[in-house]
Amino acid sequence: xxxxxxxxxxxxxxxxxxxxxxxxxxxxxxxxxxxxxxxxxxxxxxxxxxxxxxxxxxxxxxxxxxxxxxxxxxxxxxxxxxxxxxxxxxxxxxxxxxxxxxxxxxxxxxxxxxxxxxxxxxxxxxxxxxxxxxxxxxxxxxxxxxxxxxxxxxxxxxxxxxxxxxxxxxxxxxxxxxxxxxxxxxxxxxxxxxxxxxxxxxxxxxxxxxxxxxxxxxxxxxxxxxxxxxxxxxxxxxxxxxxxxxxxxxxx
Numbered sequence: 001x002x003x004x005x006x007x008x009x010x011x012x013x014x015x016x017x018x019x020x021x022x023x024x025x026x027x028x029x030x031x032x033x034x035x036x037x038x039x040x041x042x043x044x045x046x047x048x049x050x051x052x053x054x055x056x057x058x059x060x061x062x063x064x065x066x067x068x069x070x071x072x073x074x075x076x077x078x079x080x081x082x083x084x085x086x087x088x089x090x091x092x093x094x095x096x097x098x099x100x101x102x103x104x105x106x107x108x109x110x111x112x113x114x115x116x117x118x119x120x121x122x123x124x125x126x127x128x129x130x131x132x133x134x135x136x137x138x139x140x141x142x143x144x145x146x147x148x149x150x151x152x153x154x155x156x157x158x159x160x161x162x163x164x165x166x167x168x169x170x171x172x173x174x175x176x177x178x179x180x181x182x183x184x185x186x187x188x189x190x191x192x193x194x195x196x197x198x199x200x201x202x203x204x205x206x207x208x209x210x211x212x213x214x215x216x217x218x219x220x221x222x223x224x225x226x227x228x229x230x231x232x233x234x235x236x237x238x239x240x241x242x243x244x245x246x247x248x249x250x251x252x
Contacts, residue, residue, distance in 0.1 A: 184229025
């Protein structure tokens with residue numbers, strides 16, 4: 001059955017059509033597009049809640065105790081955004097997602113992005129954890145006649161918001177998918193590569209590879225020079241993130 005979004009969905013609590021000024025921090029909302037309802041979403045709610053709770057319990061001690069530093073300082077990006085009046089698309093490898101969750105803890109509110117997810121089970125298993133740490137999670141509908149790319153473009157245009165993407169999520173990993181270039185071009189965004197390094201930290205290798213923070217860790221958020229979404233190619237996005245990761249590895 002194809003159904004429109006409804007206010008009060010058990011998984012969001014807000015309608016996905018709010019303006020940027022009304023976009024709630026610390027909440028999860030869905031794209032306001034027709035979509036095919038999936039019956040097992042509600043049935044698996046206890047599982048997704050338990051997974052989100054476990055991730056939040058892991059992240060919270062580091063959230064409270066980690067020392068976080070941006071290299072270069074985040075104020076540089078704030079100046080870029082203020083002068084250009086363009087949205088920012090932050091992007092990184094999905095393996096750095098838990099560390100990236102801490103990255104914006106101390107930045108000005110103007111720099112904190114809306115995090116993008118989808119309504120599939122694996123994505124739902126950590127969405128609420130991000131919301132509990134104050135991020136606004138916006139979820140696109142996979143079973144919709146409106147393509148995910150177009151749903152995200154409409155979000156940026158209507159809310160004029162910055163977003164965070166992990167364009168290799170779902171595999172093949174460490175390969176940038178074409179969607180980020182299409183979204184950036186359609187919205188004329190600034191595109192910023194990011195790599196977050198946490199020391200000490202651990203690597204989770206199953207069921208997917210993630211780098212996880214530890215309490216009292218030192219986290220450095222490496223951010224590259226913004227790429228022009230109106231002209232940059234997919235190869236440039238790939239190269240920029242690979243170069244930044246090599247630089248972050250070499251940094252003492």
